[in-house]
Structures are given as C-alpha cells and as structure tokens.
Amino acid sequence: MGSEYEESRDIISNLPDELLCHILSFLPTKFAVGTSILSKRWRYLWASVPILDFDDELWLNPSTLVELEERIIMFQNFVDGVLRHSEVSCIKKFRLGYRDNNLDSVYSWICIALERRVQELDLHLLIDWGVELPPMFFICKTLVVVKLSCALFLDIPTTVWLPSLKALHLKSVEYSDDDSIQKLLSGCPVLEELVIEREERDNQWVVNVSNPSLKILRIFFFTDGFAHPYEQEDQDYKVVVDAPNLEYLSITDYLSKDYFVKDLPSLVKAFIDVEQDSEEFEESPHNGGISYHGPIYELLGRISNVKCLSLTGVTLDVSFLCPPILPTFHNMTCLEFLFIGGFNWDFLPNFLHSSPNLEALVIETVCKYPM
Amino acid sequence: MAEVDTAVIKPEMMKSYIWLQTADGSIQEVEQEVAMFCPLICDEIIQRGMGSSKNNAITLPQRVNPVMLSLVLDYCRFHQVIGRSNKERKSFDEKFIRMDTKRLCELTSAADSLQLKPLVDLTSRALARMIEGKTPEEIRETFHLPDDLTEEEKLEPLKNITDDPRIRLLNRLYARKRKELKERERLKNVEVEEECVDYRSVDDLLSFINGGNEDSKGVGTSKNKKKNRRRKDQQKNTSSNHAIETTHKKESNCLKSVHHDVEINNNLQSSPSERSKLQDIQDDMFSPQANFEDGDIDDEFDPAIQEKIDREVEDFERILNSDWPERMQEILSLGRERKPINGNGSLSRDG
Numbered sequence: 130m131g132s133e134y135e136e137s138r139d140i141i142s143n144l145p146d147e148l149l150c151h152i153l154s155f156l157p158t159k160f161a162v163g164t165s166i167l168s169k170r171w172r173y174l175w176a177s178v179p180i181l182d183f184d185d186e187l188w189l190n191p192s193t194l195v196e197l198e199e200r201i202i203m204f205q206n207f208v209d210g211v212l213r214h215s216e217v218s219c220i221k222k223f224r225l226g227y228r229d230n231n232l233d234s235v236y237s238w239i240c241i242a243l244e245r246r247v248q249e250l251d252l253h254l255l256i257d258w259g260v261e262l263p264p265m266f267f268i269c270k271t272l273v274v275v276k277l278s279c280a281l282f283l284d285i286p287t288t289v290w291l292p293s294l295k296a297l298h299l300k301s302v303e304y305s306d307d308d309s310i311q312k313l314l315s316g317c318p319v320l321e322e323l324v325i326e327r328e329e330r331d332n333q334w335v336v337n338v339s340n341p342s343l344k345i346l347r348i349f350f351f352t353d354g355f356a357h358p359y360e361q362e363d364q365d366y367k368v369v370v371d372a373p374n375l376e377y378l379s380i381t382d383y384l385s386k387d388y389f390v391k392d393l394p395s396l397v398k399a400f401i402d403v404e405q406d407s408e409e410f411e412e413s414p415h416n417g418g419i420s421y422h423g424p425i426y427e428l429l430g431r432i433s434n435v436k437c438l439s440l441t442g443v444t445l446d447v448s449f450l451c452p453p454i455l456p457t458f459h460n461m462t463c464l465e466f467l468f469i470g471g472f473n474w475d476f477l478p479n480f481l482h483s484s485p486n487l488e489a490l491v492i493e494t495v496c497k498y499p500m
Numbered sequence: 501m502a503e504v505d506t507a508v509i510k511p512e513m514m515k516s517y518i519w520l521q522t523a524d525g526s527i528q529e530v531e532q533e534v535a536m537f538c539p540l541i542c543d544e545i546i547q548r549g550m551g552s553s554k555n556n557a558i559t560l561p562q563r564v565n566p567v568m569l570s571l572v573l574d575y576c577r578f579h580q581v582i583g584r585s586n587k588e589r590k591s592f593d594e595k596f597i598r599m600d601t602k603r604l605c606e607l608t609s610a611a612d613s614l615q616l617k618p619l620v621d622l623t624s625r626a627l628a629r630m631i632e633g634k635t636p637e638e639i640r641e642t643f644h645l646p647d648d649l650t651e652e653e654k655l656e657p658l659k660n661i662t663d664d665p666r667i668r669l670l671n672r673l674y675a676r677k678r679k680e681l682k683e684r685e686r687l688k689n690v691e692v693e694e695e696c697v698d699y700r701s702v703d704d705l706l707s708f709i710n711g712g713n714e715d716s717k718g719v720g721t722s723k724n725k726k727k728n729r730r731r732k733d734q735q736k737n738t739s740s741n742h743a744i745e746t747t748h749k750k751e752s753n754c755l756k757s758v759h760h761d762v763e764i765n766n767n768l769q770s771s772p773s774e775r776s777k778l779q780d781i782q783d784d785m786f787s788p789q790a791n792f793e794d795g796d797i798d799d800e801f802d803p804a805i806q807e808k809i810d811r812e813v814e815d816f817e818r819i820l821n822s823d824w825p826e827r828m829q830e831i832l833s834l835g836r837e838r839k840p841i842n843g844n845g846s847l848s849r850d851g
Contacts, residue, residue: 138644140605141627148612151620155628166636166654168645233681 142170154180158211159187176216183208184226201229212241224251232260239263249274277302285309289316300326304333311337334364339371346375350382387424390431399432402441430456442468445476455483465491519557522566527557530573537576539615561613568610575619597626601642
C-alpha cells in the first residue's frame with residue numbers, strides 16, 4: 130500500500146507538463162531549475178519553461194561565506210548552463226538582474242535571447258559603465274516588450290526596425306546624442322507605450338518623442354542631487370511630443386524648461402507634475418498686472434481637450450502670486466489636485482471657471498509622489 | 501475581465517440557467533452569466549448550442565468534479581460582476597486561494613480544462629509560492645513527491661548529452677572564450693596565481709555534459725570523497741578565481757571519457773544535500789569544481805599542448821560552421837564586428 134498510497138497523494142505530478150511548466154514560470158529560474166532534483170517527474174521540466182528570470186541578487190547572499198567573486202562566477206555559469214540546455218526555442222520573457230562588470234557575458238546572453246525569439250526583454254543592470262546592445266537587438270522581429278534599466282548605452286544604428294514592439298521602458302539609460310530616442314522610435318511602427326526615466330547628463334538635451342501609434346507616454350526626470358554641470362551651459366532641457374494618437378500623458382519633470390506638445394486629439398488623461406521657473410513672470414496688459422506665461426500654461430493649453438487632468442502642487446506652486454490665464458477645458462470631467470503639505474486655493478476658482486463640464490473634483494494630500 | 505460574448509440574449513426579468521454535467525454523471529443548474537465566464541462553457545453554449553436543458557447538458561471535462569465545479573463557479577460568480585474594483589478582486593482572490601495543497605492542484609487542473617486563464621494563473625502562482633525558496637525535502641513533503649531519484653541522478657541535473665558533438669564544441673568554445681576573458685582579468689591583476697589548482701571552467705562544462713559521477717557511491721568514490729572534502733575546505737580559496745586557466749588537455753580528456761568524476765556538488769553527494777537549501781544546491785550544481793583524477797591534475801600549462809588544442813578547436817570550429825547557422829557562430833566567438841545580422845532566425849534546437 131505504501132508507494133501506491135503515496136502516489137495517490139502526489140496530485141501535483143499528475144498535472145500535465147504544460148501546467149507544471151506554467152507553475153515554474155512564476156519562479157525565478159534558480160528555483161525552477163532546483164526542482165530538477167525533486168523526483169523523476171520533475172527532472173527535466175525546468176528546461177521547457179519559456180520564462181527565464183535571472184537575478185544575481187539571489188546569488189549575492191551575504192549570509193553565506195563564499196566570496197563575492199565566486200558568487201558572480203557561479204551566477205554566470207548558471208546562466209550559461211541554463212541557456213545552453215534550455216529546450217525553449219521561443220523565449221517568452223528574459224529577465225536579467227546583474228551587477229558585475231563583466232559585460233561580455235551580458236552581451237552573449239542578450240544575443241542568445243534574441244536568437245531564441247524572445248518576446249519580452251527586461252534588463253536591469255547595476256554596473257559602472259554602459260553595456261552596448263548587440264546590433265541584432267535593433268532589428269529584432271519578435272520583441273514585444275523591452276525594459277532597459279541602468280547604465281545601458283544606446284548607440285542607435287541607422288537601421289532600426291522593431292515591428293512587434295509595443296512597450297518600451299528606458300530607465301537611466303545613456304544616449305549617444307539628441308537624436309537617439311527619435312531614431313529608436315522611428316523604427317517602432319506599432320509602439321503603444323513609452324516610459325522614459327531620465328537622469329541628468331544622459332546626453333539628451335531635447336527629448337523628442339514622435340511616434341504615430343503611441344498611446345501612453347510617461348516621462349520622469351529628476352535631479353540626482355549632485356552638482357549640475359548643465360547650469361553653466363546655455364542649453365536647456367526640452368521636451369517635444371508629437372504623438373497624435375496619444376491617450377495618456379504623464380510628465381514628472383523638474384528639470385526641463387520647455388514643453389512643445391503638438392495637438393493630441395485623442396488625449397483622455399494627463400498627469401502633470403513639473404517644476405516651474407519663477408522667472409516666467411511678465412507684465413501683462415490684459416489684466417493690468419503681472420501674470421504668468423510659463424511653458425506650463427502653454428502645455429495646459431495644448432492639452433486642453435483632456436478628459437481627466439491631474440496636477441500636482443509643484444506644478445501650480447509658482448503661480449501663487451497671481452492667477453494664471455487658463456484655457457477652457459471643454460471636455461474635462463475630472464480634475465484632480467495632488468499636494469504635499471498645504472494646498473493653495475488661489476487658482477481653484479480659475480480652474481473651475483475654465484471647466485464648464487466638470488463633474489468630479491478630487492483634492493488629495495499625499496505623502497509620496499505617485500509614480 | 502471576462503470576454504463574455506454578448507450575442508447571447510438574456511431575458512431582462514429572469515436569469516437564465518445552464519445545465520452542466522460533471523464526469524460522475526451528476527447534472528446541475530447554474531446561472532448562465534456565471535457559467536459563461538468559463539471560455540469552454542461559453543463556446544459550448546454559443547457555438548454548439550448546448551446546455552439549454554437537462555437533456556443536452558454540457559459535459560464538462562474529466563478533471564472537473566462537482567467539488568471543483570463548485571469552487572470554479574464561486575470564482576466566476578464573484579469576478580463576472582463588472583463593477584468590482586481591483587482591490588476588491590485582489591482581496592477576494594487572496595481569501596479564495598486559501599485551501600489545502602491537494603485542492604489547489606485539483607483546482608488548477610479543473611480551471612485549466614475549462615480554459616479559465618485568470619484562475620489558472622491565480623492557482624499556479626499560489627503553487628509557485630509554495631515551491632520558492634524551500635528545500636527539496638520541504639517541497640517533497642508539501643506535495644507528497646516520491647524521492648525516486650538515485651543519488652547520481654540528483655547530481656546530474658540534465659540528460660546525458662555527451663554524444664552531441666555540437667554541444668561539446670559549444671562548450672569548448674565557451675571555455676575558450678572564458679579562458680580568454682580570465683586571462684585578460686589575470687593580466688590586470690598583480691599577483692600571478694597558481695595554475696594547476698583550479699579547473700573551474702572545465703568542470704563547468706562537465707557538470708552539464710557528462711552528468712553525474714561515473715563512480716557511484718559504492719564504487720571507488722573514496723578518491724572523490726577525499727577531493728570533496730578538500731574542495732570544501734578550498735571553497736574559500738579565492739585566489740583561484742582570478743587565475744582560471746582552462747587546460748584544454750583536461751577538457752579533451754574528460755570529454756572523451758564519459759561520466760568522468762564530475763562533482764557537481766560535494767554537498768549533495770554526502771547526504772547533507774537533503775538538508776541544504778535549494779539555493780545552495782543550485783549554486784553548487786552549476787559552479788565549477790575541481791575534480792579530476794589525480795593523473796590529470798599535475799599538468800602544467802604546456803604551450804605546445806595549448807597549440808595543439810587550439811588547432812583542434814579551430815578544426816571543430818570549421819566543422820561547426822557547416823552544421824550550425826552562421827549567426828550562432830558569431831555569438832560563440834563573441835565577436836564585436838558590427839555586421840548587421842539579418843532577420844531573426846531561430847536557433848534550431850532539436851531537443
């Protein structure tokens with residue numbers, strides 16, 4: 130009765146291979162591979178899991194005594210080994226978290242993933258200098274989602290063709306010049322979502338986002354707290370957006386000075402969190418007084434057809450001296466203010482007057498900025 | 501959430517019901533809108549017109565017994581309501597998933613057969629959480645898995661694929677590349693390390709191609725065990741890290757000799773394997789370990805032999821060229837030539 134009884138209790142192993150692989154796909158690859166010593170049934174399952182998730186954090190366990198270098202080598206060997214023996218010819222997702230400066234490994238791993246028709250590529254690198262992407266990355270037919278984070282140097286080749294790419298996240302990436310982002314976007318015919326998290330000194334003065342299919346755009350740009358060499362330069366950071374199909378726009382940007390936004394007829398929701406220069410005040414004959422004509426209000430003018438607008442206290446902060454001239458928000462049904470600390474009621478009447486169809490007004494005090 | 505086909509016209513006043521039959525023969529009535537949340541049932545109703553009466557009740561797949569059906573329907577009943585917030589749904593899911601392992605497995609199976617993907621994902625994630633970070637014994641206990649692998653099999657994580665010359669060559673090229681990289685590293689370092697001690701990169705290969713120890717526990721393992729212990733002590737020896745010299749001779753020797761004593765994990769071999777965490781097992785499984793027969797260890801790095809090996813590798817490289825797509829070759833040589841590589845051909849992997 131012994132083994133039969135046990136067998137009858139081993140329900141999970143009766144699940145079909147696909148289901149077991151599906152379960153394993155939710156695990157970091159390290160643990161998925163570990164199941165190979167559980168029992169006969171589980172021995173080779175991991176090799177068919179189409180999701181590869183490597184994070185060297187799981188190897189850099191400070192509680193064990195093995196030295197860091199050894200750990201890194203173990204990790205590299207592990208990734209090499211898994212890639213060699215995985216039987217998956219179409220990788221659904223390849224995720225890599227890596228913080229060693231041995232870039233050759235990374236380069237070859239990316240190549241292998243691309244060769245195996247990877248659909249989602251998620252690279253999170255914490256290294257001292259940029260790793261370059263292989264040329265085949267820029268002409269990969271299968272990539273649908275790409276997330277690049279930290280210290281990747283994007284030297285965009287002349288030919289970019291990513292026919293399946295729908296979502297692109299660029300975080301803390303260093304570019305070769307002002308045209309980088311645009312060169313990249315011009316080769317993405319079906320791109321729907323673009324998220325750019327910038328850092329200073331990433332070689333982009335003008336972020337030029339121009340793409341006909343784009344629906345969601347998020348820009349993040351903070352100061353990193355260090356001394357700003359750009360302050361000595363005459364150049365200002367600027368943002369240019371030309372995306373006629375854009376439905377959602379989110380800008381959290383404390384460094385750019387100008388925003389040039391072309392018409393966004395499809396815009397549904399916008400979140401604006403920008404810091405304004407107090408030097409934008411000027412005399413205005415209209416009101417017989419001082420008024421504010423900063424870029425932020427031009428921006429608001431360009432997105433005046435939006436349905437839901439969220440503004441932060443930082444955005445509105447500068448205008449405490451005088452009421453701004455607002456466009457009329459014909460379509461706006463929902464207006465949201467997010468503040469840290471106190472709320473300045475001065476321009477609320479202006480907004481209410483400019484929003485004839487407003488249905489909901491939300492005022493929220495938050496502890497953190499929403500991302 | 502559910503892509504319910506609205507082609508089915510529902511009477512305004514009354515809820516319509518659908519008849520479902522489980523594998524044990526029992527038939528029950530279920531609100532149509534709830535049942536339609538399952539794609540399989542949805543198809544049966546719409547495309548095959550089934551379920552409208554007791555006589556043409558929809559026969560559910562084998563894996564859906566009455567208990568499971570009840571659970572699935574509970575899930576559907578909650579989630580098919582459109583107005584619910586994400587928070588509510590998440591909260592429901594968290595409570596819903598609290599059941600014993602057996603039931604969770606059966607539910608995964610049932611949901612899968614009904615093509616109810618959100619529920620499959622929910623249960624799969626829960627099962628994955630039960631695996632993550634646990635030791636093998638813990639996992640076996642949780643799921644009542646039989647411990648039916650031999651010790652060798654536990655050491656050999658994969659099929660034995662020594663026979664495939666392409667894999668062998670792949671490994672050589674990898675090893676060669678790694679050796680080059682390490683040499684570069686070494687040149688940067690001030691100290692010159694001993695060359696003969698560390699064979700990590702080769703072990704690395706072997707741990708995959710050759711599989712487990714040729715010597716089973718009973719036969720002639722004393723040598724290995726001795727090395728195990730010694731290596732265990734040497735684990736902290738970091739000097740060898742920087743001076744990893746691939747000895748190609750050893751490589752070829754070992755590749756030729758099948759199942760040469762590869763220690764994938766000295767921990768595993770001595771029963772503490774069962775006690776060590778899965779994490780450590782993985783580390784050791786794929787980490788290169790020194791473990792050659794005494795005869796091989798004493799070799800110094802002979803430049804003449806090195807040359808010979810290089811030529812051999814080059815020969816193999818040429819053979820490789822005729823077998824594999826050119827692209828793979830480029831990857832292996834890790835050349836940085838910026839040749840645009842056309843298209844995105846798949847790596848032909850025939851198992």
